[in-house]
Amino acid sequence: MHLRDRVLHRDLGQHAGQRVLIAGWLQDARDQGKIAFLLVRDRTGVTQVVAKKQELGDERYKAVTGPNRESVVALRGTVQASKAKAGGYELVLDPPGEFDVLSAAEAPLPLGVVDKVAADLETRLDNRFMDVRKPEVQAIFRLRSVLVKAGLDYFTQHGFTQIHTPRIIGASSEGGTELYPVKYFEKDAFLAQSPQLYKQAMMATGLDRVVEVATYFRAEKHNTYRHLNEITAFDAEMAFIDSEEDVMTLLEGAVHHMWKTVAEQCPAELALRNVQLTVPGLPFPRIPHAHAVERVNATGKVSVKPDDDLSTEAERVLGELMAAEGHIFYFITKYPGGIRPFYTYVDADGTSRSFDLEHKGLEVTSGAQRQHDVDKLEARLREKGLDPKDFESYLKAFRFGMPPHGGFGLGIDRLTMEVLGLDNVREAVLFPRDRTRISP
């Protein structure tokens, strides 16, 4: 039998009475002198292995109970019903006691996997390979995988083509955030802050609907539970829309599908995180920015000016108001044109066809219908203090037939944090890049 054919913990019941091979991390070895209990963990659970000195002999018994915790071991034993756990199975390591250490772990561990003392997030991230051995941490990334696939499935089922745009960009930028400069041979270049300008260019091609699972780089020195300097998002753009409402309908459908899929496919992961997931009803409420400002100001807790964006505090207050009405997801729409990026479509009354999707007071999406009239677009650039010359390769795509279009960026890290109720976005990212962390 090969290692790849090893029996996983969850399948032990199908092999009752048989001699099988199992392998995994030696979580613990409880030596009681003449009988020992080895706990061997694989990705599906922890198997108890019973080893008896009388049957194995002193030498084998010592070899079996000797390895350090978290060593990788493989062993053969006979599956039997556990004498202690109802409905559970364990392995009896019977003679000759086949037991191999595939990789010995050093001691002490830099981070305990099942220790009774909790470690700081900082220590956990420094030793992420150990941290992810914990089932409750593994659950985050299994669920994230399901969430992303559900999103991508939804988009492709709705006619979206998955694309990949450059992460290295030239000097021109959409503004709004600091960029990381990189050396590009004899030229200056930057890491992309978003695929915005590229996915819009695709609207001039006839692909009509594109989506990218994109990584963004933002050189902002923020230090909060919800910000990272390297983030991952769904970036979608769709052509031939009548208004931003078409984009919002698509987006809320995608989010609903992601929540529903996670609820259906991840009961074990949700249970490990103690999360009771509620799938939000459709449609999500739409709250025009002006109304949102009125509502939060009416509480007396904050003061937001009509033309300003909601502060973090105001966002939280609105989240509480909406939660009280039973809405965890909601759109804030019709932002004042002045506080949105240059490519946003602004109507004659000064409001923009833009929106944010919020979950319990946290922004998870920003989107809009885009300005597809190149003259108005150039005027918008100048209003924002940007030089149209710097955007020539972008603007060119608008001069030869550009349909009305719109799109959004949907943050995957934040979505994962929110679906699980994590208190820090770093929990939802394997190797987060924040203000100070570039290793591991």
Add this chain to the structure above:
RNA sequence: GCCCCGAUAGUGUAGUGGCCUAACAUAGAGCCCUGUCGAGGCUCUGCCUCGGGUUCAAAUCCCGAUCGGGGCGCCA
């Protein structure tokens, strides 16, 4: 960019001028234990971020450095 805070065994904490040659838990080493399952019992190992200063006396107070945490702004 602005503001606040922290640093004590591998890990998580207590100690905030002398009672500290620093404590507790957990981990690690050794011994005992034939059904443990947060296994248990006994013994042992291991810590004040760095550099200045104040003081009779500094883990403790002050200054600086380094590393880190958090809030705002900005955004996903």
